[in-house]
Amino acid sequence: MPAGRPGPAAQSARRPPPLLPLLLLCVLGAPRAGSGAHTAVISPQDPTLLIGSSLQATCSVHGDPPGATAEGLYWTLNGRRLAPELSRVLNASTLALALANLNGSRQQSGDNLVCHARDGSILAGSCLYVGLPPEKPFNISCWSKNMKDLTCRWTPGAHGETFLHTNYSLKYKLRWYGQDNTCEEYHTVGPHSCHVPKDLALFTPYEIWVEATNRLGSARSDVLTLDILDVVTTDPPPDVHVSRVGGLEDQLSVRWVSPPALKDFLFQAKYQIRYRVEDSVDWKVVDDVSNQTSCRLAGLKPGTVYFVQVRCNPFGIYGSKKAGIWSEWSHPTAASTPRSGEAGPGSPRATPSRGGGEPSSGPVRRELKQFLGWLKKHAYCSNLSFRLYDQWRAWMQKSHKTRNQVGRRRGPAQVGVGEGTGRGAGGKQAGEAGPQPPRHRRLPSKHRTRGSCPRADGARREVSGAGRAGGRGARRGPLPPLAAGLARNPPPCPSLRAADAQPLRLPVVVFSGVSLAW
Amino acid sequence: MSRREGSLEDPQADSSVSLLPHLEAKIRQTHSLAHLLTKYAEQLLQEYVQHQGDPFGLPGFSPPRLPVAGLSAPAPSHAGLPLPERLRLDAAALAALPPLLDAVRRRQAELNPRAPRLLRHLEDAARQVRALGAALETVLAALGAAAHGPRPEPPATATATAATAAGVFPAKVLGLRVCGLYREWVSRTEGDLSQLVPGGPA
Numbered sequence: 001m002p003a004g005r006p007g008p009a010a011q012s013a014r015r016p017p018p019l020l021p022l023l024l025l026c027v028l029g030a031p032r033a034g035s036g037a038h039t040a041v042i043s044p045q046d047p048t049l050l051i052g053s054s055l056q057a058t059c060s061v062h063g064d065p066p067g068a069t070a071e072g073l074y075w076t077l078n079g080r081r082l083a084p085e086l087s088r089v090l091n092a093s094t095l096a097l098a099l100a101n102l103n104g105s106r107q108q109s110g111d112n113l114v115c116h117a118r119d120g121s122i123l124a125g126s127c128l129y130v131g132l133p134p135e136k137p138f139n140i141s142c143w144s145k146n147m148k149d150l151t152c153r154w155t156p157g158a159h160g161e162t163f164l165h166t167n168y169s170l171k172y173k174l175r176w177y178g179q180d181n182t183c184e185e186y187h188t189v190g191p192h193s194c195h196v197p198k199d200l201a202l203f204t205p206y207e208i209w210v211e212a213t214n215r216l217g218s219a220r221s222d223v224l225t226l227d228i229l230d231v232v233t234t235d236p237p238p239d240v241h242v243s244r245v246g247g248l249e250d251q252l253s254v255r256w257v258s259p260p261a262l263k264d265f266l267f268q269a270k271y272q273i274r275y276r277v278e279d280s281v282d283w284k285v286v287d288d289v290s291n292q293t294s295c296r297l298a299g300l301k302p303g304t305v306y307f308v309q310v311r312c313n314p315f316g317i318y319g320s321k322k323a324g325i326w327s328e329w330s331h332p333t334a335a336s337t338p339r340s341g342e343a344g345p346g347s348p349r350a351t352p353s354r355g356g357g358e359p360s361s362g363p364v365r366r367e368l369k370q371f372l373g374w375l376k377k378h379a380y381c382s383n384l385s386f387r388l389y390d391q392w393r394a395w396m397q398k399s400h401k402t403r404n405q406v407g408r409r410r411g412p413a414q415v416g417v418g419e420g421t422g423r424g425a426g427g428k429q430a431g432e433a434g435p436q437p438p439r440h441r442r443l444p445s446k447h448r449t450r451g452s453c454p455r456a457d458g459a460r461r462e463v464s465g466a467g468r469a470g471g472r473g474a475r476r477g478p479l480p481p482l483a484a485g486l487a488r489n490p491p492p493c494p495s496l497r498a499a500d501a502q503p504l505r506l507p508v509v510v511f512s513g514v515s516l517a518w
Numbered sequence: 519m520s521r522r523e524g525s526l527e528d529p530q531a532d533s534s535v536s537l538l539p540h541l542e543a544k545i546r547q548t549h550s551l552a553h554l555l556t557k558y559a560e561q562l563l564q565e566y567v568q569h570q571g572d573p574f575g576l577p578g579f580s581p582p583r584l585p586v587a588g589l590s591a592p593a594p595s596h597a598g599l600p601l602p603e604r605l606r607l608d609a610a611a612l613a614a615l616p617p618l619l620d621a622v623r624r625r626q627a628e629l630n631p632r633a634p635r636l637l638r639h640l641e642d643a644a645r646q647v648r649a650l651g652a653a654l655e656t657v658l659a660a661l662g663a664a665a666h667g668p669r670p671e672p673p674a675t676a677t678a679t680a681a682t683a684a685g686v687f688p689a690k691v692l693g694l695r696v697c698g699l700y701r702e703w704v705s706r707t708e709g710d711l712s713q714l715v716p717g718g719p720a
Contacts, residue, residue: 045685046685046686046687078571078572078573079576106571107569107571108569108632109569109570109690112573112687114573121580122580122581125687125688126685126687127686165632
C-alpha cells in the first residue's frame with residue numbers, strides 16, 4: 001500500500017449540498033414539466049475510493065405519478081452497461097449496485113456512474129474518484145540563474161500515477177528564521193517544477209521541500225537545504241564565433257564572450273566546448289577550458305562543416321566550494337574547415353598533390369613534424385607558442401611547393417597518405433597504428449581529437465560522444481637520436497611576445513599517439 | 519454611427535440606398551463574427567465532451583435538456599418572428615451567456631485542472647460572445663430596433679453558486695447544456711444577421 005496520510009475524502013460520504021434558490025438551474029432529480037417522467041438520486045454522490053476497494057451504490061427513483069419502480073433500471077459506468085448480476089432490486093423503487101476491486105479512474109473529472117430508465121434515458125449520475133494517495137516527492141534539484149531567482153524540479157513519488165488530480169506545492173523558507181513561503185510559478189521547466197523569481201537572500205541557507213496532495217491524502221518530500229550561491233548557473237556564453245585558422249585544414253578557432261550577467265561577481269569560469277560534424281549526432285567534448293574565451297580545435301577533417309557549442313560553469317562564486325552548475329549550451333555555430341588544397345587567407349597556397357595526399361611529406365619532414373608535436377607536448381619550454389608551430393607548418397608547405405616545382409619525385413611512401421586509413425605511410429608504425437599527419441588524416445571513429453585549448457592546471461581530460469578513445473594511451477616509440485638530444489638539452493625558449501601570449505599559454509598536442517620511426 | 523441609420527421594417531426594400539456604408543460594414547462585420555463564433559462553439563462543444571469522459575460525447579448520449587436560469591434555447595417559433603424581434607432575442611441571449619460560460623469555466627477548473635486548453639477556450643468564448651452581443655446591440659441601435667428599457671441582469675451569482683453546489687455529474691451536464699446553448703444562439707444570430715446583410719437572403 002502506498003505511503004501517505006489518509007485525507008479527509010477517504011470516506012465516501014459527502015456533506016449534503018446547500019439549499020438551492022428557486023430560480024437556480026434544475027439539477028438532475030427535478031421533474032420535467034408535464035412529462036410524467038421519473039427522476040432518481042444516486043447515493044453516494046461523488047465518492048473517493050482507493051484502487052482495489054469496493055463500492056455499494058443505490059439508485060432511488062422518484063416519479064410522477066408515484067409508484068415509480070426500480071424494475072427495468074440499469075447502470076452504466078463510463079458509458080458501458082454493467083452486468084445485470086452486479087445489480088439487485090432492493091425495493092420497489094431502489095436498485096442497488098455492487099462493484100469490487102475498482103480500477104483507477106479513467107479521467108481526471110471522475111468516472112461517470114449513471115442510472116438509466118428502461119428506455120435508456122438518464123435518471124441520475126454520480127462521479128467516482130478511484131486512485132491512490134500521493135507518495136513522497138523526491139530528487140529535488142534547484143538552481144539559480146545569475147543569483148537572481150531560484151528554479152526547482154522534483155520527481156513525483158509512485159511514478160506520478162495516482163489516477164487522481166494531485167497538487168504539488170513547492171515550499172521554501174530561510175533555515176533559521178522566517179515563515180514558510182509557497183512557490184507560485186509552476187511548470188516552468190517541466191510538469192514538476194517551480195520558479196521563484198525574486199526576493200531571495202544570499203549567504204544564508206534555505207530549506208526547500210515539496211508537498212503533494214490529492215483527494216486521498218498528502219505526502220511531503222525530504223527537506224533540501226542549500227545556499228543560493230552554491231547552485232548558481234548562468235546564461236550560455238554569447239557571441240560564439242568559429243573561424244578558420246588561416247589555411248590549416250584541420251583546425252578551427254572558437255571564440256566567445258564570458259556571460260555578461262555575472263561579470264561583476266568574483267568567480268572562476270570553466271567552459272566546455274562540444275563539436276560535431278554536420279551530419280553526425282556524436283558530439284566530441286573539450287573539457288576543462290578554464291577561464292579562457294577562445295580555443296582552437298585541431299585534428300578535424302578538411303572540407304567539413306562543424307557545429308560548435310560552448311557552455312559555462314560559474315563555479316566558486318563568492319568563494320563557494322561547490323562544483324557549480326553548467327549553463328545551457330550556446331546556440332550552435334557552424335564553420336567549415338578548408339578543403340584539401342584550398343588556400344586560406346594569408347597562408348601559402350597549397351599545391352595539390354598527385355596522390356591526393358599532403359604536399360609536404362618526405363619522411364624527414366613528416367617525422368620532424370611529429371617530433372615537433374611531441375616536443376610541444378613534453379618540452380619544458382612553456383613559451384613555445386602554437387603560432388610559431390603554425391609558422392613552421394606554413395613554411396613547410398611553401399618549401400614543398402618549391403621542391404615540387406623543381407621536379408622532386410615523391411616516393412611510394414607518400415602514396416596513400418591521407419587515404420584515411422589511419423596507418424602510417426609505409427605500413428604500420430612500430431608499436432602502433434598511429435594517426436596520419438594532420439593534412440589528410442582521417443582518424444578512426446574511436447580516435448579522439450584533442451582541442452588545442454590551454455589548460456590551467458596541466459591536466460587534460462577529454463570526453464567524446466563516441467566513447468573514450470585511446471589516443472592518449474597510444475604507445476610511443478623510443479626517441480630518435482635528434483629528438484633524444486633535444487630532450488636532454490632543450491633549446492632556449494624564445495621570448496614570449498604579447499601577441500603570442502594569448503590565448504594559448506601551453507602548446508597543445510595536435511597529433512596524438514604518434515610514434516617516431518627513423 | 520448615428521442612432522438611426524436605417525430601418526429594420528423592410529431592410530431589403532431600399533438596401534442599396536438606406537443602409538449607409540458604415541452601417542453596412544458593421545452588419546457585415548457582425549455577421550462574420552457570428553459565423554466565426556459558430557465554428558468556435560462547435561469546437562468548444564467537442565472539446566468539452568472529451569474532457570468529461572464517456573458517455574459524454576458517445577453517439578446517442580442524450581442527457582436531460584434541463585432549463586438553465588436566465589437562458590433558454592431558441593424557441594421553435596423563433597424563425598417565424600419579425601426580424602427585429604429575433605435580433606432582440608439574439609442580443610438578450612448573447613448577454614446572458616458570458617456569466618454562464620464563466621461559471622462553467624470555474625467548475626471545469628476544479629474538475630479538469632490539467633486541461634488548460636479547455637479552460638482557455640471557455641474563457642475566450644465568454645469574451646467573444648460578449649463582443650458579439652455588443653456589436654449586435656450597436657447594429658440594433660443604429661437601426662432603431664434596440665430593446666426598450668434596461669435589460670434584466672442574468673442571475674450570474676446564482677448560476678455560479680448552483681454550478682459549484684451541484685454534484686459533479688450534474689455539473690458536467692450543466693456545462694454541456696451551456697456549451698450547447700452557446701452554439702445554438704450564435705448559430706441563430708448568424709442566421710438572423712444574414713437576412714440583414716445587403717445581398718443576403720431576404
